[in-house]
Amino acid sequence: MTADAVIGDVRFEPASAWMKHRSDLIPMLVAASQPYLSALYGEPRAGAAIFAALMACGTSEFSVGHAQILCEAADPRGCYVALSGSQLPACRRAELCEALRYFGAGAASSLGKRLALLSSLLPPVLDSDFYLSKLAVDAASRGRGFGRLLLDHYMERGRRMGFRRFRLDVSQDNHAARRLYEAAAFRVIERRHSAPFDLTYLAMLAEA
Amino acid sequence: MEPAAFIKDFVIRRAAQDAHLVDDDVDLFGAGLLDSLGLLELISAIEQRFDVVLDLSGIDFEQVSRIGDFAALVERSARACQVDQA
Numbered sequence: 001m002t003a004d005a006v007i008g009d010v011r012f013e014p015a016s017a018w019m020k021h022r023s024d025l026i027p028m029l030v031a032a033s034q035p036y037l038s039a040l041y042g043e044p045r046a047g048a049a050i051f052a053a054l055m056a057c058g059t060s061e062f063s064v065g066h067a068q069i070l071c072e073a074a075d076p077r078g079c080y081v082a083l084s085g086s087q088l089p090a091c092r093r094a095e096l097c098e099a100l101r102y103f104g105a106g107a108a109s110s111l112g113k114r115l116a117l118l119s120s121l122l123p124p125v126l127d128s129d130f131y132l133s134k135l136a137v138d139a140a141s142r143g144r145g146f147g148r149l150l151l152d153h154y155m156e157r158g159r160r161m162g163f164r165r166f167r168l169d170v171s172q173d174n175h176a177a178r179r180l181y182e183a184a185a186f187r188v189i190e191r192r193h194s195a196p197f198d199l200t201y202l203a204m205l206a207e208a
Numbered sequence: 209m210e211p212a213a214f215i216k217d218f219v220i221r222r223a224a225q226d227a228h229l230v231d232d233d234v235d236l237f238g239a240g241l242l243d244s245l246g247l248l249e250l251i252s253a254i255e256q257r258f259d260v261v262l263d264l265s266g267i268d269f270e271q272v273s274r275i276g277d278f279a280a281l282v283e284r285s286a287r288a289c290q291v292d293q294a
Contacts, residue, residue, distance in 0.1 A: 093237065101264055108248045
């Protein structure tokens, strides 16, 4: 950590803070979801619109209920989205449903083709896994330990909820994120490649 | 072939299931008969077969997870397309 390391007025805010911070959080989430997100939707703007709709929808599995927001004083510095593996299929369906609405009539065919090419990239998640769907840190606040705070909060919350397996998928090229996860005892359990998009993702697991 | 029969046939072929396990009231997602990719493939297959564009605005897919409800959506969309063309 640098001299700017996390000190003082840092706290996690409840999901209800989402609407207040959404204009800061959505670009962070979009950046944290690359390069998969742009490969699936073809353009980053789509991801931003789809996240905004999903997070605002209280009934969706992929709602703010799964998000935790880290603030320093009044400013959001990062967030994560985590959910049980048993909730993940419904969450991914909700995301596709929003994508279909975003792209409009007749988009199912082209979206389906992209998803088919990407579907083998992320290995299955067990129902008993606590899955870290997103972990995002504000670009200007990197190197100050916020990522580790978010990751520790995620694992502590999962343990309290009774989970013993912590799972995530990360791009092989995302070296900063990989260092963070490895420092928290995550290990690579599978490496998968999608040739059409030239993407490689690592499935990582930590056990409590 | 009616929408309900077409959807059922699609699900049976895709999930390689026995027909008797797939009825109009089974929860396709909950029973593991249809995943996200399967859902997109089903929508494109329906749009091609029935020459409709499914009206997905306001649809929560958890609410059309049964063949009967899904078929009703196809029929509603088909009627709307006919009105548009009239």
